[in-house]
Amino acid sequence: MTEDLRQSLRQAAEAGEVLPVEGPEVSWEYPSEPDFGDLATPVAFALARSLRRKPRDIAELLQRCLDLDPRVVDRVEVGGAGYLNLFLTKGFWQQVVPEILRAGQRYGRSQVGVGKRAQVEFVSANPTGPLHVGHGRGAAVGDALASLLAAVGFDVEREFYINDAGTQIEMLARSVLARYRQSWGREVVFPEEGYHGEYVTDLAARLRERYGEKFVDLPEQECLPVISEFSTHLMLEEIKGDLDRFGIRFDSWFSEKALLSRWGPTDRTRLLEAARNLLGRYVYEAEGAVWLGTSAFGDDKDRVLIRANGEPTYFLSDCFYHRDKFERGFDRLIDVWGADHHGYIPRVEAALQALGHPAESFHVLLVQMVTVLRGGASVPMSKRSGEFVTLAEVVQEVGRDAARFTFLTRRSDSPLDFDLEVATAQSLENPVYYVQYGHARISSVLREAEKAGYPGPYLDAPVELLDVGEELGLLKQLALYPEVVEATALAYEPHRIPVYLQNLAGELHSYYNKYRIISADRPLSQARLALVSAIRMVLANALGLLGVAAPERM
RNA sequence: GCGCCCAUAGCUCAGUUGGAUAGAGCGCCGGACUUCGAAUCCGUAGGUCGCAGGUUCGAAUCCUGCUGGGCGCGCCA
Structure with a gap:
């Protein structure tokens, strides 16, 4: 509808010979005052300069030249210093x-968006603990965004990336093992950077139910792979359950571990070969590690892909991962990340450019932190200390609809204070x-x-x-x-x-x-x-x- | 120190590509149920849009500097 009007306005303008060669950008706004009509355009202001005439004169000229469908447009007035105000017919509305x-x-x-495929990747929490409120906000935003893109015609996929490889998973396994051995009365030193949450003790108890005393005296190196698998599986089930109760369904659960295993055993040689194949000349070796020259694409400095000890970094996985996404045929990738990861954006963008993808095809939507307040005081949250408010608790306390709406009412850019008591007490309002x-x-x-x-x-x-x-x-x-x-x-x-x-x-x-x-x-x-x-x-x-x-x- | 984000009514927040007199909810005060749902509505009050410059016919919106707050700056994720 606005496009028709824009067209006729352009024609009118040309007929009136008041325009420069190029047609002007016609922008519309919806005036707040009824006196200013239903649609208004300040186009005359834009023309005033190049034509060296008063905006009001131009507006009046345009007004006389306009030829609009009388079934739609009731009348046109010139308002203010040169606004063109259109009053549409009641019939149109x-x-x-x-x-x-x-x-x-x-x-x-x-x-x-018809004919284009978009992927929204969100939540993507490590399966090293339950989802907290911050994940809830990301979940609500990612899911709504996916629905919106689908509504405008995109073929949309919702994906959860499972970080089931790497040091954090190992740390979870070591934490569970420590709790497990403690449950058998052993004196063990809890890992320094281990996970302290109560759920770790629960996982240890489940481990005990399933395997009895099998791991009590077994060497760590033999226990850990099994315990990793066992623990991440259970955590993932819990995460899926929480998301399900929050009304979120993913089309795809993508495992980092499976991704890496495509190149066989994750030894240094194979990883380096894979990285070279993918990222070509931007890959180089220095100081015992393998680097990607991201600084050539605006990053602060180059980034390590493979550590000196031969282990891949999370960043290498991410290069492989985003490459894989593009190979799956998406025209547009959107990652929903917590704002604490913002420093990571330049290197991923750089990597994608090294892979030859235009910058516009990839977008990171940052979702700012959620501070949970209980009785006016903020609840400190740290996954490692095990002290945090879970998504499940929030859904339980304030309800799914209220939680979602609260997460979605504020711009993703702004930090959110989520006061549980207020949200519950004021639930009727x-x-x-x-x-x-x-x-x-x-x-x-x-x-x-x-x-x-x-x-x-x-x-x-x-x-x-x-x-x-x-x-x-x-x-x-x-x-x-x-x-x-x-x-x-x-x-x-x-x-x-x-x-x-x-x-x-x-x-x-x-x-x-x-x-x-x-x-x-x-x-x-x-x-x-x-x-x-x-x-x-x-x-x-x-x-x-x-x-x-x-x-x-x- | 460097980078990203934020700053709008007492509180929580909107404000679409720069547009005409900056809006809503909560809270305060005063009103409206013999009629379709009062979880609602109507009215009053409340503002140097953090500060200072700049660009523009025109700035809450764009640019620069500053102040205050959050987050990040690893061969962690």
């Missing part, structure tokens, strides 16, 4: 209702319930309508009867929804959806309190029922993108 009712769940979906209540309320009205002899689906309702200010405001909100979804997806900013939802729900509640939907006036009732049905549809669609339920009763 009203027709959005049958459009939504016909499209149903498809309303708000679009086509920009939580914005998520405000929105859900709107959905439930309409559902209730529609049930009443059924009883009153106004059955749905109102496809042919006389929507031309919708013309009070509140109704037109609602119609405009509804018409805007597809653009909101598209902009939100392409900007990777899921928080815009909760903002939109709160606005829409707010207008709905005001409207509801001022007007009656069901009355003796049959045509008017039909029209209003059609309107609220459309609102309910949009609420449900948008909540669906967030992974939040749209209840018919609360």
